[in-house]
Amino acid sequence: xxxxxxxxxxxxxxxxxxxxxxxxxxxxxxxxxxxxxxxxxxxxxxxxxxxxxxxxxxxxxxxxxxxxxxxxxxxxxxxxxxxxxxxxxxxxxxxxxxxxxxxxxxxxxxxxxxxxxxxxxxxxxxxxxxxxxxxxxxxxxxxxxxxxxxxxxxxxxxxxxxxxxxxxxxxxxxxxxxxxxxxxxxxxxxxxxxxxxxxxxxxxxxxxxxxxxxxxxxxxxxxxxxxxxxxxxxxxxxxxxxxxxxxxxxxxxxxxxxxxxxxxxxxxxxxxxxxxxxxxxxxxxxxxxxxxxxxxxxxxxxxxxxxxxxxxxxxxxxxxxxxxxxxxxxxxxxxxxxxxxxxxxxxxxxxxxxxxxxxxxxxxxxxxxxxxxxxxxxxxxxxxxxxxxxxxxxxxxxxxxxxxxxxxxxxxxxxxxxxxxxxxxxxxxxxxxxxxxxxxxxxxxxxxxxxxxxxxxxxxxxxxxxxxxxxxxxxxxxxxxxxxxxxxxxxxxxxxxxxxxxxxxxxxxxxxxxxxxxxxxxxxxxxxxxxxxxxxxxx
Amino acid sequence: xxxxxxxxxxxxxxxxxxxxxxxxxxxxxxxxxxxxxxxxxxxxxxxxxxxxxxxxxxxxxxxxxxxxxxxxxxxxxxxxxxxxxxxxxxxxxxxxxxxxxxxxxxxxxxxxxxxxxxxxxxxxxxxxxxxxxxxxxxxxxxxxxxxxxxxxxxxxxxxxxxxxxxxxxxxxxxxxxxxxxxxxxxxxxxxxxxxxxxxxxxxxxxxxxxxxxxxxxxxxxxxxxxxxxxxxxxxxxxxxxxxxxxxxxxxxxxxxxxxxxxxxxxxxxxxxxxxxxxxxxxxxxxxxxxxxxxxxxxxxxxxxxxxx
Numbered sequence: 014x015x016x017x018x019x020x021x022x023x024x025x026x027x028x029x030x031x032x033x034x035x036x037x038x039x040x041x042x043x044x045x046x047x048x049x050x051x052x053x054x055x056x057x058x059x060x061x062x063x064x065x066x067x068x069x070x071x072x073x074x075x076x077x078x079x080x081x082x083x084x085x086x087x088x089x090x091x092x093x094x095x096x097x098x099x100x101x102x103x104x105x106x107x108x109x110x111x112x113x114x115x116x117x118x119x120x121x122x123x124x125x126x127x128x129x130x131x132x133x134x135x136x137x138x139x140x141x142x143x144x145x146x147x148x149x150x151x152x153x154x155x156x157x158x159x160x161x162x163x164x165x166x167x168x169x170x171x172x173x174x175x176x177x178x179x180x181x182x183x184x185x186x187x188x189x190x191x192x193x194x195x196x197x198x199x200x201x202x203x204x205x206x207x208x209x210x211x212x213x214x215x216x217x218x219x220x221x222x223x224x225x226x227x228x229x230x231x232x233x234x235x236x237x238x239x240x241x242x243x244x245x246x247x248x249x250x251x252x253x254x255x256x257x258x259x260x261x262x263x264x265x266x267x268x269x270x271x272x273x274x275x276x277x278x279x280x281x282x283x284x285x286x287x288x289x290x291x292x293x294x295x296x297x298x299x300x301x302x303x304x305x306x307x308x309x310x311x312x313x314x315x316x317x318x319x320x321x322x323x324x325x326x327x328x329x330x331x332x333x334x335x336x337x338x339x340x341x342x343x344x345x346x347x348x349x350x351x352x353x354x355x356x357x358x359x360x361x362x363x364x365x366x367x368x369x370x371x372x373x374x375x376x377x378x379x380x381x382x383x384x385x386x387x388x389x390x391x392x393x394x395x396x397x398x399x400x401x402x403x404x405x406x407x408x409x410x411x412x413x414x415x416x417x418x419x420x421x422x423x424x425x426x427x428x429x430x431x432x433x434x435x436x437x438x439x440x441x442x443x444x445x446x447x448x449x450x451x452x453x454x455x456x457x458x459x460x461x462x463x464x465x466x467x468x469x470x471x472x473x474x475x476x477x478x479x480x481x482x483x484x485x486x487x488x489x490x491x492x493x494x495x496x497x498x499x500x501x502x503x504x505x506x507x508x509x510x511x512x513x514x515x516x517x518x519x520x521x522x523x524x525x526x527x528x529x530x531x532x533x534x535x536x537x538x539x540x541x542x543x544x545x546x547x548x549x550x551x552x
Numbered sequence: 553x554x555x556x557x558x559x560x561x562x563x564x565x566x567x568x569x570x571x572x573x574x575x576x577x578x579x580x581x582x583x584x585x586x587x588x589x590x591x592x593x594x595x596x597x598x599x600x601x602x603x604x605x606x607x608x609x610x611x612x613x614x615x616x617x618x619x620x621x622x623x624x625x626x627x628x629x630x631x632x633x634x635x636x637x638x639x640x641x642x643x644x645x646x647x648x649x650x651x652x653x654x655x656x657x658x659x660x661x662x663x664x665x666x667x668x669x670x671x672x673x674x675x676x677x678x679x680x681x682x683x684x685x686x687x688x689x690x691x692x693x694x695x696x697x698x699x700x701x702x703x704x705x706x707x708x709x710x711x712x713x714x715x716x717x718x719x720x721x722x723x724x725x726x727x728x729x730x731x732x733x734x735x736x737x738x739x740x741x742x743x744x745x746x747x748x749x750x751x752x753x754x755x756x757x758x759x760x761x762x763x764x765x766x767x768x769x770x771x772x773x774x775x776x777x778x779x780x781x782x783x784x785x786x787x788x789x790x791x792x793x794x795x796x797x798x799x800x801x802x803x804x805x806x807x808x809x810x811x812x813x814x815x816x817x818x819x820x821x822x823x824x825x826x827x828x829x830x831x832x833x834x835x836x837x838x839x840x841x842x843x844x845x846x847x848x849x850x851x852x853x854x855x856x857x858x859x860x
Contacts (some may be wrong), residue, residue: 014606192684289681290682291649291651291682295651301660309647310647393643394641394642394643395643397609398643400609402660402661403635452756
C-alpha cells in the first residue's frame, strides 16, 4: 500500500499542471454559465420561455440535457451539465491511459515492475490519482456553482454528478487500457466511450417525454445506458437525489476491480487485442511522405469516420421519432412555430443541423489530430530519420496536411451520407439527400482552419502545438455553444471558425463565410510550410 | 588517401547553444573524401549535435558547416542527396513492420538496391515482418543500419551505430563499413567504443566539451602519447626519475613502472641500459589511454603532461 501511495504521488506530480488546467477549466465553465444565466434570464418568465422552447426542441435536448424546472440552478444544470460531464470523462480517460498503457508501451512500467512492488501497483496508483482528481473536480465544480450564487446543497450534488461521471470513466479507461495494445489506440477507444455516453444520453433526452407545462422532460430508456445520463438523473437543483451517483460509483468499483484482475493475470506488455506481425514489404506509396502519413493515419481515420457515421445515423434514426412525437401533439407544434428561431424551420431540419454541427467539430478534431502526428514524430525522434533524406521539410509538412484535409473531408462526408441515408430510409424531413451531404460538407472549411492553425503552431512553437491546437478547439466550441448565452462581444464570438460555417439545412449556404474560411486555412498552411524551415528540430 | 580533393565535411569554429547550455564551442572538423573518420567523445561531448548540424536538422549558433561543399541548413535536400544516416537513438513507427520501415527510409532516398537489401536482412538476421513496437533496441538499430546500407551513398553519418548490437552483429556492421569504404564512400563514425574506431578508422577526431581536442591519423595520435615500461633493475631505479619525459615512476614488490613521452624515448632507453635492466616489457600506447587521458585530465592540466 505504501508503494501505491508513493507511486501515486509521483503520478500526481507529473500531472499537476495538466490536471489543474482541466479542473479549473471545467469548474470555470460551470461558474461563468451560472453567472450568465443569472444575468440574462434574471426573472422567472424569461427562464420559463427558454425552458419551454428547449423542451419542445429535440435538437436542444440532444445537445444540452433535460429541462428540470425554472430555477436558476436547474437552467444552469440543463445548459452546462453535459459539456462538463464530457470534459470530466475525457480528463479521466487521458489521465488513466497516460499512466497505464502508454507507460507500458514506452517501457517505463518495466522499470517500476522491477522494483519490489506488487504487479498491480502502477494501475492501483493510477486509479487512486484518478479518484482523487475527480474528488477535487467535484469540489471545484461545487465551489464554482456556489460562488455564482446557486444553492449550496444543489451545487454539491451537481459537482458530485460531474465527479461521478469522471470516476466512472477512470475505471472504464482502466479496463480499456488492459484490452488495447497501444496508448494511442487505448486513448481512441476510451474517448470514443465518452462520446458514445454523450450520444446515448442525447438520444434518451431527444426521445424524452415533456410534461404538460413543458417545464420538465423525462428521459427515455436509452439514457439508462449512459453514465452521463445517470449523472443527469440526480436532478441537483429540483429534487436532488444522490442515488444515481452511487450507482455510478458502484459501476466504477466493479470496472476497476475487473481491470485489476486482468492486470494481475496478464504479462507486461500483453493485450487482449494485439498485432504482432505486419507486412514484410511496404505497399505501393509506402515510400513517400504522403504514403507514410496515410499509413499512420488510416486506422485512426477509420475510428473518426465510425464516430461520424454514428452521429449521422442518429440524425437519420431520431428524425421519424421526433416527427411522430410532434404529429401527436398539436400544442407543441404551435409552440415551436412561435418560439424556435427562424420560425418556419422544420424540426427535423433543426435536429439534423445540430447533429451535423457536432460532426463538424469531429472533423476539426480529426484534422488537428492528423497534424499533431508531426509533433509526435519530431518529439519521439522519428523526424530525425525522415529529414535526413533528400527532401525538404515543406514536403514533409505538405504530405501530412494533405492527409489532414482528406481526414476532415472524409469525416464530414461520412456523417452527411449516413444522415442522408437514414433520413431517406425513414422518409422524415423535407431536405433532399444531396442537401444533407452538402450541409455536412459546409463544415469542412471551418474544420480545415483548425488543421491549418495546428500546423502553424507546430511550425513556430512545436512544444506548445498540442496544447494550443486542442485549446483552440475548446475555445471555438465554447464560443460557439455558449458565446451568446455568456453575452460575449461579437468580435470575440467571431474568433471561432465554427461561427462562419453555414448551419445547413436549417439556414441557407453562406458562400462568403466558406470562402473566408478556405482562404484562411490555405494561407495558414502556406505560412506554416514557409516557417517550418526556420527552426531547429526540437525533442 | 585522396588528400588532394576538398573535404567532404568541413566545420569551422562551429558553435551551438541550447538556451544557456553550450553543446558545441568552436568545433573544427575536417573529413576527407574516402576516409573512415572516427568521431570520439564521451556522452554529452557534442557528437550528436554535430551530426544534426551536418544534416541541417538544427542551425549552428555561429561558425560554418559544409557537407559536399553545401550549407546543410540552407540547402538540406541537396546536401542529403548522397547521405545515409543512422541516429544514435533509433525510434521507429510502432505500427509499421521492420520491412515497411526499411522500404520507407530507402524509398525516400530513391529506392533500395534489392540484392543488397536481401543480403543485409539475411546477414543481420533481421525479421522484417514484426511490428516495430515489438523490436528491442538492437533490432531497431538493425533496421536503421539495413536502411542506411541498402542503398549506396557517398557519405555515411553513423551516430554510435553499434550500441545495442551483439558481438556477432557488430562484426557484420564492421564488414559493411569496410565494404562501403572500399567502394570509395566517406564514413563519419561517432563512437565511444575504442576498439571499433581502432579497427575501422583512418583518422580520428576527439571531441570534449564541444571542441576538438585532438585530430589526426591513429599513428599521429599515438605519437603524442606515452609508452609504458615495466622493468626490474639491479641499481636503484630512482635515477631514471631525473630523466626528461619520464612520468609516474613507481615501484612495487616485483618491479618498477613508468610512462615515457614518445619524443624522449632515446634518452630513456639509454638510461634504462645504464641501470642494468634484468627484465623489461614495453607496451604500446593504446587509444584507450589516449582517450582516458583526454577525459580524466582536468581543464587546468598542462597539455604536454607535466602535471598528472
